[in-house]
Amino acid sequence: MNISQPVEVAIIGAGIAGIATAYYLSVEQKKSVMLLDYRQPMSYTSAQSGDNYRNWWPHPTMTAFSNDSIELMERLAEQTQNVFHMTRGGYVLATRRRDIGDMLADLPPNIDVDVITGGKDIQHRFPALADDIQNVIHIKRAGDISGQQLGALMLGRFREAGGRQLRGEVTSIDGDKSHELLVDTGQDTQQVRADVIVNAAGPFANRVAQMLGAELPIKNIYQQKISFTDRLSVIPRDMPFSIDMDEKQLHWSDEERALLSDDPDVAWLTERLPPGTHCRPDGGVHGTSVKLGWAYNQTASEPQRELADDVAIDPQFPEIVMRGAAALLPALNAYVDEPPSRFAHYGGYYTMTHENWPLIGPVGPENSYVVAALSGFGSMTACAAGKLCAAWVCGDVLPDYASNLSLERYADKALIDRLQNQSNKGLL
Numbered sequence: 001m002n003i004s005q006p007v008e009v010a011i012i013g014a015g016i017a018g019i020a021t022a023y024y025l026s027v028e029q030k031k032s033v034m035l036l037d038y039r040q041p042m043s044y045t046s047a048q049s050g051d052n053y054r055n056w057w058p059h060p061t062m063t064a065f066s067n068d069s070i071e072l073m074e075r076l077a078e079q080t081q082n083v084f085h086m087t088r089g090g091y092v093l094a095t096r097r098r099d100i101g102d103m104l105a106d107l108p109p110n111i112d113v114d115v116i117t118g119g120k121d122i123q124h125r126f127p128a129l130a131d132d133i134q135n136v137i138h139i140k141r142a143g144d145i146s147g148q149q150l151g152a153l154m155l156g157r158f159r160e161a162g163g164r165q166l167r168g169e170v171t172s173i174d175g176d177k178s179h180e181l182l183v184d185t186g187q188d189t190q191q192v193r194a195d196v197i198v199n200a201a202g203p204f205a206n207r208v209a210q211m212l213g214a215e216l217p218i219k220n221i222y223q224q225k226i227s228f229t230d231r232l233s234v235i236p237r238d239m240p241f242s243i244d245m246d247e248k249q250l251h252w253s254d255e256e257r258a259l260l261s262d263d264p265d266v267a268w269l270t271e272r273l274p275p276g277t278h279c280r281p282d283g284g285v286h287g288t289s290v291k292l293g294w295a296y297n298q299t300a301s302e303p304q305r306e307l308a309d310d311v312a313i314d315p316q317f318p319e320i321v322m323r324g325a326a327a328l329l330p331a332l333n334a335y336v337d338e339p340p341s342r343f344a345h346y347g348g349y350y351t352m353t354h355e356n357w358p359l360i361g362p363v364g365p366e367n368s369y370v371v372a373a374l375s376g377f378g379s380m381t382a383c384a385a386g387k388l389c390a391a392w393v394c395g396d397v398l399p400d401y402a403s404n405l406s407l408e409r410y411a412d413k414a415l416i417d418r419l420q421n422q423s424n425k426g427l428l
Contacts, residue, residue, distance in 0.1 A: 009069035012331025014041040018200030023154035037167040048348030053380035054142035069384030084149035091139040110351040139355035147379035203303035205372035214364035219300040222312035228343035234331035277324040350375035361406030
């Protein structure tokens, strides 16, 4: 066994959340930090990011958290000539409903939006949308980034600040106020001594928590996306990230519907499906790719060591999401009739609490912290999550929402009941 030099903070997990936490601890707080992961940085769930950001949430806590993260990203963009390609194209929330009073009531007062009503006005502003769309809420503080470039930027600055990395899997953690970690590198076992541990292990956060004698109220749900070349140029390159807010039934021929109905494994495809189909052009105004997603899966599963081996990936997903997106963007029907010959089909785990809020703060024994459950919003909130976790570690002044994003929130029964009964949890 090799004994490594001690560090002040050991961060388990080199996804975007772990990297952001390492950045704020080493660069801003001047702590000695070691980043631990048996994979390459940003190569698991963070590699599957949709690369979007927004401050649209149905609760002011998450809006404030997201606004802080957007401000931090904007600051980094200014400092680096926007190396991670941050844009502000907005989000479009589209619905066929005429009365959207409840949707507007869900929006905290500090969100800047336009509401466009009526078919003609909507078609003028967003001509790709279906002509049955009755209302559009245009979220202005939203857009896209390159999550990989953002992570690479923070990782580079972490290394420049003296941050260290160890490629290996944490197999055990001992100690109370200080910690001894055993790390299997595949060649030998390294012992790491750390004053503080941060659990940023993403889908594996509960496994790490259990080594510390704790349990996290999280689950892992595998969600998928596709990306393809828009060879027919049916999606306008300046179209915002567009989301269908309505439940829907997929369009099938009578023969297709009968065949599906007779098979219990796929009969659900003939029923009403949840909202949330989304689409955006990828690669800017000069690009040619389009991304589609739909987080309709609700079944929790255990994460696989390698995403490529995951049994949760659904070979039917590309057709399902294309049909669903075509209800919002009718020009996509051309690809329903003649699917793209080549496309990327990928997925990753949404590690989430029931209320779809993150967990950032103390957990388990003294000097142990978690930054996890960033389900589907990891890249967009990583900066605020990392800075918040660093503030917990260093005893700095915390933002007003800090306790709501920590395990402390579960002591507030009224808050938890309200969140868990809320139909809109901001899940995309």
